[in-house]
Amino acid sequence: MEWERGSASTPIERTENMDHITEAFYNVMYQYRLAFTPDGVQANLELWRQQKTPLLELLRRHPNWREEESAVVFDLSEQRQLDRACVDETKFEMLALAEEAGLTGEGLEEFRDALDAATADYTTVPDESRLPVIRNRGHIKCDAGMKASRIINRLCVKFGIDQYETERELGHGDTLHTARVKPYNAVFARLADALNPVQISKTGVLSVHPCDFLEMSAKKNAWHSCHCLADGGWRAGCQSYMGDGVSMVFFTVDDGVKEQFYRAPRLTRQIFCYRDGVLLQSRLYPQNDDDVRKLYRSMVQSVIARCLGLPNLWKTNTTLSEIRTYWTTAQGALHYKDYENGYAALSLMKGYEGYGHLEIGSVSRCVGCGQAHEIRNSTRCGECEELCVCKACGSLVSKDSGHYIDGDGFYCAECMQPCSCCGKLLSREVLRPVIDRCRRKSQLCPSCEEAELANCRTCSACAVCNALHGILFCERSRYIQIELEEQYA
Numbered sequence: 001m002e003w004e005r006g007s008a009s010t011p012i013e014r015t016e017n018m019d020h021i022t023e024a025f026y027n028v029m030y031q032y033r034l035a036f037t038p039d040g041v042q043a044n045l046e047l048w049r050q051q052k053t054p055l056l057e058l059l060r061r062h063p064n065w066r067e068e069e070s071a072v073v074f075d076l077s078e079q080r081q082l083d084r085a086c087v088d089e090t091k092f093e094m095l096a097l098a099e100e101a102g103l104t105g106e107g108l109e110e111f112r113d114a115l116d117a118a119t120a121d122y123t124t125v126p127d128e129s130r131l132p133v134i135r136n137r138g139h140i141k142c143d144a145g146m147k148a149s150r151i152i153n154r155l156c157v158k159f160g161i162d163q164y165e166t167e168r169e170l171g172h173g174d175t176l177h178t179a180r181v182k183p184y185n186a187v188f189a190r191l192a193d194a195l196n197p198v199q200i201s202k203t204g205v206l207s208v209h210p211c212d213f214l215e216m217s218a219k220k221n222a223w224h225s226c227h228c229l230a231d232g233g234w235r236a237g238c239q240s241y242m243g244d245g246v247s248m249v250f251f252t253v254d255d256g257v258k259e260q261f262y263r264a265p266r267l268t269r270q271i272f273c274y275r276d277g278v279l280l281q282s283r284l285y286p287q288n289d290d291d292v293r294k295l296y297r298s299m300v301q302s303v304i305a306r307c308l309g310l311p312n313l314w315k316t317n318t319t320l321s322e323i324r325t326y327w328t329t330a331q332g333a334l335h336y337k338d339y340e341n342g343y344a345a346l347s348l349m350k351g352y353e354g355y356g357h358l359e360i361g362s363v364s365r366c367v368g369c370g371q372a373h374e375i376r377n378s379t380r381c382g383e384c385e386e387l388c389v390c391k392a393c394g395s396l397v398s399k400d401s402g403h404y405i406d407g408d409g410f411y412c413a414e415c416m417q418p419c420s421c422c423g424k425l426l427s428r429e430v431l432r433p434v435i436d437r438c439r440r441k442s443q444l445c446p447s448c449e450e451a452e453l454a455n456c457r458t459c460s461a462c463a464v465c466n467a468l469h470g471i472l473f474c475e476r477s478r479y480i481q482i483e484l485e486e487q488y489a
Contacts, residue, residue: 017067017068017070018045018049020068021045021070021209021210021211022041022042022045024209024210024211024260024262025041025044025045025210025211025214026041026409027211027263028211028214028215028229028262029041029367029409030391030408030409032219032229032230033404033410034229034367034379034380035367035368035380035384035387035388035389035399035410036367036368036379036380036389037367037368037369037370037389037396039369039370040365040366040367040368040369040370040380040384041367042370043365043366043370043371044210044239044242044243044365044367044370045210047243047362047365048210048242048243051243051244051245051362052208052245054245054275055208055245055246055248055274056070056208058274058304058307058308059071059072059206059208059248059303059307061306061307061309062303062306062307068259069205069207069209069259069260069261070207070208070209070210070212071205071206071207071208071209071212071261072205072206072207072303073203073204073205073258073261074203074204074299075201075202075203075204075255076201076202076203076204076252076299077201077202081197082122082123082124082194082195082196082197083193083194084122084194086190086191086193086194087119087122087191087194087195090187090190090191090194091115091116091119091191093187093190094115094152094156094161094187094188094191095111095112095115097161097164097183097184097187098111098112098159098161100164100166100183101159101160101161101164102164103159103160103161107159110137110138110139111137111138111155111159111161113133113137113138114133114134114137114138114140114155115152115155117130117133117134117137118130118134118148118151118152118155119148119152119195122195123148123195124147124148124149124195124196124197125145125146125147125148126146126148126151128144131144134151134155138151138154138155138158139158140154140155140158141154142154147195147196148195149188149191149192149195149196152188152191152192153188153192156184156188161184162182162184162185162188163182163184164182164183164184165180165181165182166180166181166183167179167180167181168180168181168183201255202252202253202254202255202267203252203253203254203255203256203257203258203261204250204251204252204296204299205250205251205252205253205261206248206249206250206272206299206300206303207248207249207250207251207261208247208248208249209261209262210242211262212249212251212261212262213238213239213241213242213247213249214229214238214239214242214262215229215238215262215263215266216238216241216249216251216266216269216271217229217232217238217266217269217285218262218265218266220264220265221265221266221286222265222286223285223286225285225336226336227335227336229379232377233376233377234334234335234336234376234377235376235377235378235379236334236335236364236373236375236376236377236378236379237333237334237335237336237361237364237376238335238379239334239362239364239365239379240330240333240334240335240361240362240363240364241271241335241360241361242362243361243362243363243364243365244330244333244359244360244361244362245275245359246273246274246275246358246359246360247271247272247273247360247361248271248272248273248274248300249269249270249271249272250269250270250271250272250296250299250300251266251267251268251269251270252266252267252268252269253265253266253267254267266285268284268285268286268292268296269284269285270282270283270284270285270293270296271283271338271339272300273327273339273358273360274304274358275356275357275358276352276354276355276356277348277349277352277354277355277356278326278327278346278347278348278349278355278356278357278358279297279300279301279304279314279346279347279348279349280326280327280339280344280345280346280347280358280360281293281296281297281300281344281345281346281347282338282339282343282344283338283339283341283343284296284343288343293345297316297345297347301314301347304349305349308349310349310351310352311350311351313349313350313351314347314348314349314350315347315348315350316345316346316347316348317345317346317347317348318344318345318346320340320342320344323344323346326346326355326357326358327339327357327358327359327360328357328358328359328360329359329360329361330359330360330361330362330363332362332363332372332374333360333361333362333363333364334361334363334364334374334375334376335360335361337360339360364379366379366380366381366384367379367380367384368380368381368383368384368387368389369381369383369384386398386399387399388401388402388410388412389410390402390410390411390412390414390415391408391409391410391411391415391427392411392412392415392427392428392429393412393414393415395412395414397412401413402415402416403416403425405425405426405427408427411427415427415428416428417431417443418443419431419443419444419445419448420434420436420442420443420444420448421444421445421448421452421478421479422445422447422448424445426445428443430445430446431443431444431445432444432445432446432449434449434452434453434479434480435479435480436478436479437478437479442479444479449479452477452478452479453477453479453480456477456480
């Protein structure tokens with residue numbers, strides 16, 4: 001790990017940061033088309049500020065603390081070695097999949113022989129002596145120096161295994177459902193990873209930022225859980241973790257991401273909870289890999305110990321019956337309790353006196369009215385569910401009385417107007433005023449304005465044409481900028 005240098009923040013900076021946090025909260029709501037009011041957002045943020053203050057004050061002691069991100073940020077490199085055991089395991093899975101796909105007799109034997117040859121050396125690139133068997137039994141072309149994973153993919157395409165579909169149960173809890181999938185994709189991905197060692201660079205984030213809880217299962221991810229604000233069955237759980245006094249979210253993003261982490265897809269994510277020498281680690285998403293869990297746990301332990309100024313010495317236990325007494329789930333909390341379902345690892349700081357008790361989760365406050373609600377798959381209470389707030393005028397109206405504009409927010413019908421050219425509904429603030437051929441005032445969206453007026457701006461007769469109001473006669477232009485109207489008033 002390579003640690004970045006941070007700096008202590010002042011009370012003024014912290015106050016200013018609340019404005020940034022509020023704006024970020026709004027942005028997340030707009031992204032998911034979730035109606036809210038400023039009062040509802042402030043109710044959520046006030047609960048967050050009150051409950052997270054002990055964690056904020058603790059983590060601010062770390063040299064890598066970033067006040068604007070409300071997080072400890074560091075560079076993370078992971079070395080993935082060639083995994084022989086995984087190669088063997090996934091190779092047998094691939095053979096079983098071939099049988100499921102209907103491969104039998106000589107065809108199955110040919111596929112097995114070619115697959116064995118491609119993986120026999122446990123190397124990224126098979127020895128050239130293996131190629132004749134692969135070519136003859138697999139009936140594919142493969143050149144010297146070709147990666148084993150590429151050869152295996154060609155084999156599976158040749159024998160039709162990549163197209164095999166079946167029904168599988170996906171998700172868990174309320175998100176459990178049956179869908180048709182191609183199991184080959186997942187099996188091949190694991191086999192390819194096992195055969196290809198790689199150095200992975202990431203940005204690691206230990207955060208208490210409200211939006212990092214809201215986006216703990218972002219829809220931008222290649223994966224998501226029941227806490228996804230888009231369609232998760234436990235959406236209110238994001239607010240539950242956000243509003244307690246112990247929860248932190250640890251996640252990784254691409255190494256090129258260095259700010260506004262809530263906007264970036266998560267590569268991995270898990271919840272940590274801490275109070276008074278007690279550290280609880282919950283499930284790691286998307287895959288609960290033991291080695292990765294140990295790495296992340298050691299990193300968080302190091303952060304806590306450094307912030308406390310104490311030796312980084314911990315005793316970790318994963319036996320639920322022995323560690324269960326160190327936490328309770330808050331009354332009214334609406335998060336999914338992974339830590340109760342076999343994923344908990346509890347670390348006690350050695351030599352710490354007076355271990356604390358973790359109260360995990362909180363009530364979830366409606367982003368509309370700000371009151372506590374009990375709907376686990378919503379960010380709003382029942383009374384506010386059908387209402388939206390216009391971003392332009394602030395009016396509270398039925399969600400059927402307006403439209404969402406992608407990436408911008410909800411606008412009531414009174415604050416929207418169609419583009420005179422393409423007909424797209426936009427807020428009145430975005431549309432550009434122009435005059436059409438009949439000297440009527442019209443409104444164009446930015447893209448139509450650019451397309452319609454681009455020719456005029458480059459025309460050699462532009463000045464004369466404007467003076468004569470040549471739009472009446474020119475075939476290339478249907479509109480003229482509104483400023484010219486004043487010249488003919």
